Amino acid sequence: MSAPMLGQGILKGMAETARNFLGSYVKDDRLVTVQYPEERRPQAEAARNFPFLVYDGGDWQKGLRCVACLICEKECPPQCIYIVKDTVRKPDATGKLQFQPKVFDIDTSVCMSCQICVEVCPFDAIKMDVEYELSTADRFGSLLVRKAQLAKPNQYFHKIHPAEAAEVDARLGAEKAKAEAKAKATPAAAKAA
Amino acid sequence: MPENLKVGERPRNYELRPKSSPDGSLEGDMLEVSMGPQHPSTHGVFRMDVVLDGERVVKLKPVFGYLHRNHEKIGEGTTYLGSMPYTDRLDYFCSLTNNWAYALTVEKLAGLQAPERAEYIRVITAELTRLQNHVSLVGFLLQDMGASGTPLMYAFRERETILDLFESLTGARMMCNYMRFGGCRCDLPPGWLDQTKQVVDEFPRFLDEYEALLSENEILMSRTQGVGCLSRDLAVNASVTGPMLRASGVNYDVRKVDRYGIYDRFNFRVPLGDHGDVYDRYMVRILEMRESLKILEQALRDIPEGPIVDPKAKLRGFRPKAGEAYGRIESPKGELGFYLISDGSPKPYRYRVRPPSFINLTILEDMCLGHHVADVVIILGSMDIVMGEVDR
Numbered sequence: 001m002s003a004p005m006l007g008q009g010i011l012k013g014m015a016e017t018a019r020n021f022l023g024s025y026v027k028d029d030r031l032v033t034v035q036y037p038e039e040r041r042p043q044a045e046a047a048r049n050f051p052f053l054v055y056d057g058g059d060w061q062k063g064l065r066c067v068a069c070l071i072c073e074k075e076c077p078p079q080c081i082y083i084v085k086d087t088v089r090k091p092d093a094t095g096k097l098q099f100q101p102k103v104f105d106i107d108t109s110v111c112m113s114c115q116i117c118v119e120v121c122p123f124d125a126i127k128m129d130v131e132y133e134l135s136t137a138d139r140f141g142s143l144l145v146r147k148a149q150l151a152k153p154n155q156y157f158h159k160i161h162p163a164e165a166a167e168v169d170a171r172l173g174a175e176k177a178k179a180e181a182k183a184k185a186t187p188a189a190a191k192a193a
Numbered sequence: 194m195p196e197n198l199k200v201g202e203r204p205r206n207y208e209l210r211p212k213s214s215p216d217g218s219l220e221g222d223m224l225e226v227s228m229g230p231q232h233p234s235t236h237g238v239f240r241m242d243v244v245l246d247g248e249r250v251v252k253l254k255p256v257f258g259y260l261h262r263n264h265e266k267i268g269e270g271t272t273y274l275g276s277m278p279y280t281d282r283l284d285y286f287c288s289l290t291n292n293w294a295y296a297l298t299v300e301k302l303a304g305l306q307a308p309e310r311a312e313y314i315r316v317i318t319a320e321l322t323r324l325q326n327h328v329s330l331v332g333f334l335l336q337d338m339g340a341s342g343t344p345l346m347y348a349f350r351e352r353e354t355i356l357d358l359f360e361s362l363t364g365a366r367m368m369c370n371y372m373r374f375g376g377c378r379c380d381l382p383p384g385w386l387d388q389t390k391q392v393v394d395e396f397p398r399f400l401d402e403y404e405a406l407l408s409e410n411e412i413l414m415s416r417t418q419g420v421g422c423l424s425r426d427l428a429v430n431a432s433v434t435g436p437m438l439r440a441s442g443v444n445y446d447v448r449k450v451d452r453y454g455i456y457d458r459f460n461f462r463v464p465l466g467d468h469g470d471v472y473d474r475y476m477v478r479i480l481e482m483r484e485s486l487k488i489l490e491q492a493l494r495d496i497p498e499g500p501i502v503d504p505k506a507k508l509r510g511f512r513p514k515a516g517e518a519y520g521r522i523e524s525p526k527g528e529l530g531f532y533l534i535s536d537g538s539p540k541p542y543r544y545r546v547r548p549p550s551f552i553n554l555t556i557l558e559d560m561c562l563g564h565h566v567a568d569v570v571i572i573l574g575s576m577d578i579v580m581g582e583v584d585r
Contacts, residue, residue, distance in 0.1 A: 006411060007411060008409070008411075009408075009409035009410040009411050009413075009414075010410055010411060010412065012405055012406075012409060012410075013405065013406045013407055013409075013410050015405075016402055016405050016406040017343055017406070020347070020402075032350050032353065044357075044360045044361040044364070045361065045382060046360070046361060046362065046363065046364040046379070046382060047360065047364055047365075048364040048365060071509065075272065075274065075275065075509070076275075077271050077275035077276070077277075077278050077279060112278055112368070113365065113368065114277075114278030114281075114368070114370045115364065115370060115378075116274060116275065116277075116278065116370075119378070119508060120274075120508060120509050122509075128364070
């Protein structure tokens with residue numbers, strides 16, 4: 001086999017670059033850049049950024065699903081969650097007496113968006129947000145997110161993660177129905193006995 | 194502070210001083226240059242103290258630790274699950290293989306077994322990780338060689354399609370945090386397998402394009418062939434692993450040696466180099482990507498339905514019984530291992546990482562001696578280091 005002409009490889013490479021460049025005028029898949037912020041790509045259903053608290057009903061203070069069990073605070077790897085448990089039980093969205101967090105802060109400058117708080121929460125109270133334009137003018141204050149900013153309605157959760165929210169609602173509904181059936185059955189059983 | 198330093202005079206990061214060899218054969222001065230830590234070619238905050246004789250390297254001292262984040266100590270202070278997102282940040286290009294190595298070790302420790310479907314998902318995600326790591330590596334290597342922009346942009350265009358798959362599966366492009374002890378966090382979203390099949394089908398077109406672009410390029414060949422040779426014996430003695438070791442001609446791939454997970458079911462070859470120079474390291478990675486595509490095709494064809502987590506696995510209150518375990522996998526950069534000692538509490542007693550980049554970096558001086566400064570840059574580039582993993 002004779003040695004290839006010197007410079008042949010370079011010319012071959014140049015042809016490839018030219019093909020890509022000219023191809024970008026005819027084929028859309030060669031144009032991959034998105035002109036942010038005028039143009040935005042849709043987010044994936046599973047996208048996650050920082051956590052927020054879900055509430056049911058219309059009143060965010062009453063309807064928080066969080067019962068201040070402190071599991072997420074303990075499990076959070078960078079320990080960016082700070083909770084103070086309330087001393088008295090208050091009625092939640094369904095009227096059931098529950099403990100609620102008096103203080104619930106998340107330091108988003110420390111949070112690493114790992115989703116472990118969401119996984120360990122037994123009450124489906126904390127979920128991941130998809131909001132990503134979060135720059136602030138000051139360095140610490142605005143990045144410490146308080147309970148009032150964290151609380152978002154269940155409808156919002158449905159909007160950002162429809163499949164997950166539907167699954168959570170179905171599960172919570174089934175649990176509630178089960179608990180109600182049990183509560184109904186217990187007095188009946190007591191009467192029968 | 195040295196006494197002779199006047200106020201307002203700062204110490205410089207290099208100094209000129211006359212040196213001569215004992216026998217007087219060496220004439221002229223040597224130049225000691227501190228390359229890095231802020232240098233575009235050092236792939237992060239890495240410093241090389243190089244002593245130069247003209248353009249030739251006489252001595253090279255790698256200095257690292259600028260990105261030390263106390264990873265192992267943090268691992269001892271947090272729960273087993275809590276360390277999982279931290280492993281993403283070791284080698285931030287390949288978070289999914291890091292996750293797998295850590296999950297594999299904890300599974301050994303706690304006696305868990307990932308179900309069939311989870312094992313397939315792990316193989317698919319790990320091979321996709323290997324593809325995108327190698328793609329960005331060759332892009333960066335060519336960028337270091339002076340091919341500004343074009344090859345790197347082509348590489349990143351392809352990497353982006355894989356990162357999109359990661360995002361729709363795990364929610365994050367790079368910090369995936371996806372594997373769990375005894376399985377995976379969530380099942381595949383609908384349509385994910387078809388998207389992955391499409392990406393895998395289109396990938397060879399890109400590889401062909403890339404090879405046409407560069408593999409026969411005369412400038413690339415003269416810059417890389419015979420540069421930074423690593424001999425077989427030295428590579429073995431320095432416990433170098435991964436594509437670097439295979440480029441030196443040693444047939445050692447943990448996927449074949451350990452056959453962890455379900456790698457014994459797939460039919461693939463291990464590409465080997467002859468010379469152990471930069472060109473071989475580049476070619477081994479290109480060929481490895483083709484083999485990864487073969488594994489992906491087989492895994493995507495055979496993936497079964499079923500559960501994705503071992504029913505014995507516990508998310509909250511996880512306490513493996515006392516003992517120790519070492520788990521290792523073939524990460525895209527080499528053998529990535531985790532060593533854990535459990536004392537029965539929710540936190541590991543000892544948490545140790547065996548990072549491939551760090552151990553591969555130890556022989557940098559041996560490869561660079563006698564080469565030009567410009568070659569040091571591409572030798573470092575061909576080693577595929579990530580400072581997040583070196584410094585931990």
